[in-house]
Amino acid sequence: MELTELHIAESFFTRSMAAIDSLFLLFLIPLIPLSLLAILALIVRPRPIKIPIKSRHVFITGGSSGIGLALAQRAASEGARVSILARSAGKLEEAKKSIQLATGVEVATFSADVRDYDAVSKAIDESGPIDVLVVNQGVFTATELVEHSPEDVKFTIDVNLVGSFNVIKAALPAMKARKDRGPASITLVSSQAGQVGIYGYTAYSASKFGLQGLAQALQQEVIADDIHVTLIFPPDTDTPGFEEEQKSRPEVTSIIAASSGSMKTEEVARKAMDGIKAGNFTVSCNFEGFLLSLATTGMSPQRSCWLAFLEVITAGPIRLVALFFQWDWYKAIEKWSKTKTK
């Protein structure tokens, strides 16, 4: 009798202990991601930062057309002093008028080719110290390398990559020496084709991939000067440059690029400006772009512990998604080249 009672009591005891144990385990589960998040919050570098735009000098290359023009207008409407640089004086004058009409702000214009270091340097010195430098000029012709002239390959690299070096080198001394010491920004406009190589973009993708190396190394060099580097990765955007590009773009380039859709110029400018102000190193513009940034983040700096967390937990699965995209693209290339050679 006594023995069975003891048994019942004992089994009750072990069962409730087991329940407490599993309850305890249940509490432990969220502890793992929470501690990962806590560790990431401690280690992410550089630290999060905000870049003010109001009353600051924003200098935009390629500011006479497309994304650059939309960014100039945005900066002007947010109360910045704005300078724009491009080659064609006529297009600069038109841009100046349209910004004045839309915002009432008079922007300063500088006519120079980014390939000419002395001309760029003179323009930047004239414009005064820069708080937010947006290196946005860019040229693009989608062509298979076999059909791409060596001159045009060099032109693409010279304007998009070497030109960006020229602009940054010319602006950097005064940016480093600026007196107010408010956080400054150097922003580069890359492309989703600067995160993944795309058919027809050998020269263009190479020029834009180059910006990634430039930006990562530069961020380490200027962090002590409170200068913060941002890279923007737009998808196809309905700019005058894009309209021109489409006239000769291989069909398969358009098919692959369509995986990420296309955006309105103003939308891209808004995403870009928000990213600059938030001090993000990487700025994607649409959902596909966000996935692309997750998949290609590699060793790039990350200021947000939330995004760092997402990068860590999605690293494996996002690679799988990326492989599916490659599968789809190679299918499209195969199909397209068959119809072409027929």
Ligand SMILES: NC(=O)C1=CN([C@@H]2O[C@H](COP(=O)(O)OP(=O)(O)OC[C@H]3O[C@@H](n4cnc5c(N)ncnc54)[C@H](OP(=O)(O)O)[C@@H]3O)[C@@H](O)[C@H]2O)C=CC1
């Ligand atoms: N549109 C799109 O689909 C996408 C564009 N991008 C990138 O965004 C940036 C802007 O593109 P988008 O707005 O479409 O281009 P646009 O062709 O509409 O405008 C380009 C601007 O750059 C200037 N520019 C071109 N070459 C030089 C040069 N050698 N020296 C100085 N200025 C120059 C142009 O003026 P001028 O000709 O008078 O010199 C113009 O102001 C580029 O870097 C591009 O690669 C990225 C992803 C997608």
Ligand SMILES: CCCCCCCCCCCCCCCC(=O)[C@@H](N)CO
């Ligand atoms: C892991 C998940 C991947 C998600 C999808 C990736 C889609 C990538 C599409 C790339 C499109 C490239 C457009 C280039 C636009 C451009 O720069 C030209 N218009 C010239 O200006």
